Each structure stands twice: as C-alpha cells, then as structure tokens.
Amino acid sequence: MGCGDGRDDEKPRHRVWVNAFRLATYQTTNEEYSRFLEATRHPQPVSWDDLEFNHPKQPVVAVSWLDAVTYCDWLNLACAKHYRLPTEAEWERAARGGVENFPYPWGDCPPEELPEYANRWKTGPEPVGLYSPNAYGLYNLGDNVHEWCSDWYDAGYYACSPEHNPKGPAMASRRASRGGSWRHHIKVTRTAARSSIPPEFKYADYGFRIAAGA
Secondary structure (H helix, E strand, O other): OOOOOHHHHHHHOOEOOOOOOOEOOOOOOOHHHHHHHHOOOOOOOOOOOOOOOOOOOEEEEOOOOOHHHHHHHHHHHOOOEEEEOHHHHHHHHHHOOOOOOOOOOOOOOOOOOOOOOOOOOOOOOOOOOHHHOOOOOOOOOOEOEEEEEEOOOOOOOOOOOOOOOOOOOOOOEEEEEEEOOOOOOOOEEOOOOOOOOOOOOOOEEEOOEEEEEE
8 A cells, every 4th residue: 555656645655454345336426326315305516406517427526525424324224234435445455456566547557548538527527437447347446536535634644554454543634535536637546646635625526436344
C-alpha cells in the first residue's frame, strides 16, 4: 500500500493485509440512489435535476460522506445485509487487481493514452462501465468520480498504520476518498493517490461505491 515516489501522504510504502471482502462492480448510480430517495424522502443532491448529472447510469454525485453512510444504512435494512463504505486499504487492494507494482489499475500506460481519453468527461462523469474493468472485474476504479471511503484522513497515517485491516485514525477533520475526477486536469488517478474533504461537503465530482464483508 502506498507509493515510495508519490506524494508525502502516500509514504512509506508498506505491506497491509485485509480480510476478504466484496466491492461493488460499479460506482453507485443515480438509478440506485433514486430508490433510496423514494423510500426515505432523504434530500436530493443539488445536481439531481441537472441534465449533465442525472442520467440513470451516471454515478450519483454531490453526496456527502454522511449521505453515503445513510444510503448504506438504508440498504442494510432493505436487504438484511451489512453494506458499508470501503476502507482505504480495501479500495487500494481492489484497485490493484492483484498486481502490486503498477501505478494504475490497468498497468503502467499513462492515462493520456487510454482509449478516447481526450474526448471523455467533457461536462460531467460518464455512465458507469463504459470501458474495460480491471483484473477483478471492477469498473472506473481510478476515474469518473472520487469515491468516499470509511476512514478519517491523516496525511501521516501510513507511518503508524497497523498491518492488518487498517481503518484510519480514530478522529480527524476530513474523510478519505480515492479515485480520479472528471473535473481534474489529469482525470485518472494513480492507485496509491489519496484525497480527502470534510464529511459534510458535497461536490459534483464526489460519489461512492459500496463494500461488504465476504
């Protein structure tokens, strides 16, 4: 986990073990989130009626970390399961697709050389699953929207992170997120790259995908 020649918050590169888990194939979509809104009357995201963001297969955006956790809580009651947000360690494990030494989920090809890269993400995120998945069959790991993780964020956490099932610091002011953003100049993020914002913030390039134990 991490990257020896990346940003300071990605260091040191270190070995981590995580228990078996499941991760959603796709980022949570507007279509899926609409069922939650209809069932709970939870407030709609501010972009809900914007034509650039409301395609049923686009990832839901402008949801806070608190919104994402509330969605998981509702889904657990509806399905009698235990869904949640992934930890940073789980997300990175899934994004690597079983290969440890490549910077991106697909290998070492620069993002600019991906198919149709120059024509993608013009005004918002794409519908999920348009391009090839990684080796684990997971789509859009590293691109489209930032994905909330369950952890609090600490730039120096890797120096004291436990080896087994790290879950982030006990408390902080920001929640961790992973993956790239359609709004950025470089729209695809390295697997080890970390990001964070306060849990109440709602940005048009922030969404989530759900995880569960095995």
